[in-house]
Amino acid sequence: MRTEAKVFGVIALFLLSAAGVYWWWTGVGAAAHPEYSGTLTLGLSGVMSLLCAGYFWLVARRMPLRPEDRANAEIAEGAGAVGFFAPSGFWPFGIAVSVAAGAVGVAVGQWWLLGAATIATLLAIAGLTYEFYAGVPESR
């Protein structure tokens, strides 16, 4: 897990410094002010990478070394259940479309569209969450 934390840490470091450089570079010369949207995008990407790095770091402190973390591990040591991965589903697309509709609503000042898109986003999130929900298994 420490490896993953380091990978994301390096990415975060790069993005945050790139945000600083970008802010400084677009600000010099004839421009009246630095370019905000690019700075914000780079900075937020860096913060999100930092979030991942911090999460991996915290998890790594609480669990023993996995086979992938040890140089002397055998292949068979990693056998077993890996976890649940959604095999298919269109809900992420639904979330993307409704969020995009909300952004269009903000951009063109149609607030009813933002309201409708917010409701649609919440419904799509619920759909994504419960897509593979099969109920609580009955006790034997």
Next chain:
Amino acid sequence: MRRRRPRVIRVAGGLDERFQAATPLRRAVNKVFPDHWSFMLGELALYSFVVLVLTGTFVALFFDPSMREVSYDGSYTPLRGMPMSAAYDSTLNITFDVRGGLLVRQMHHWAADLFVAAIVVHMARIFLTGAFRKPREANWVIGIVMFWLAFIEGFAGYSLPDDGLSGTGLRIAASIVESMPVIGTWASSALFGGEFPGEVIIGRLYIVHVLLVPGALVALISVHLALIVKQKHTQWHRPEHANENVVGERMVPGFAGRSTGLALIVFAVVAALGGLVQINPLWLFGPYEAAVVSSASQPDWYVMFLDGALRLMPPWEVRAFGYTLSPVFWPGVVLPGVLTMLAVAYPFGSAWRHREQGAQNLLQRPRDAPTRTAAAAMAVTFYLVLAVSAANDLIADKFHISLNALVWAGRIAAVLLPPLAFYVARRLCLGFQQRDRVRLAHGVETGLVIRTPEGEYREIEQPLAPADRLPLPYAGWAVPKRMQRLGVAQPAAPEAQKALPAPKQELESVDD
């Protein structure tokens, strides 16, 4: 002492003695209809037609279908004192001075758009599921005739107010009539009572709009429904469904209750649209003047594909034997004619190609008839290219694109995109078929990934039947896709493997 029978029984018995209605009523009340959401699309059209008759009767009470010139003297100030036809004057009167007039007029217009939309969606459902096959070819053809009647009805309807926009549409229609070889000029002159616009066309369109076409529509709707009752409704492939039976709900209470609910929803939606969403604000267009054509003139949505075809047609004029054949003739007359004939001929060509003999009462999923579904995708794409092209002046204006470039883009798209859509839709259908067969053979994806001692990552699959029964045959209906459908909440295998999805609806009865 003889006990008197209850009053209800006596009254009902008395009625039956006079009208002998019990036997046919019992048959009607017990009629069984298969249940699926897509079987309600035709009813949407039926109920919008009812709204159209009701609202149309109201506006007809105040409308004056005359081209007599009057001077406007109503409450809409910008047009005060303007010379205009009595038709436009009375439409403005309905809009501004008749109580509830604007609401009912807008409801009428919205219901008309909904009516044609419901017809088109209903036709698409019939086509995509193969419900037009024997014995229902006649009903398919009646449906196509009703589509064109609705089209003419809508066109006549929005031409009646005689405003600046509708006059432009009428001018285009006159050009299409004139473009017909040999008879064109005679037909146009007979229609308009001389040169366009003349003084009779509004009165004639009025009779077409309130008498001829609605009468024909009522007659054809009756035949359409009578044929459904006689030939019985189609149904999907399901465990108890067969080509020889009809499984579903009885007319009363199940089907009638649901259908009434749908009718009330249609009324409510049309009323809400008419009250909240503006449509055809004809007071902004002014009265029609033959010399004036406003730009950004778009017809109602169902006419847009023909308008787009006119806009895309290259100016190819044919001169032969002393006659001139206008380029308008091809998109205006030949295109709708060819499209209609293709649709009429499709059931017969399809039966011939597949060598189908008997009655086909079970529907096909669109994926199970890939060529037909691909043909539908091709038609829809062609239609969309034409419909979007009808708004190319608006697109050019709003997005700052050259109009000529858009015309050429439309021409190229009209030739290239339909075959592409055919190919993509066909491949998608075959892909869906393949996926169904894979699930029947291997099982449903559970999403649970394991790692084997050899280091292989693999997803666990839940088979749909014990191993000795695999692969299951395809039964023409949806194959379970998710674990929820298999009832995972029950105790796990081997019981779970038996829990194939049970049909939700009960087997009520088999109709005669």
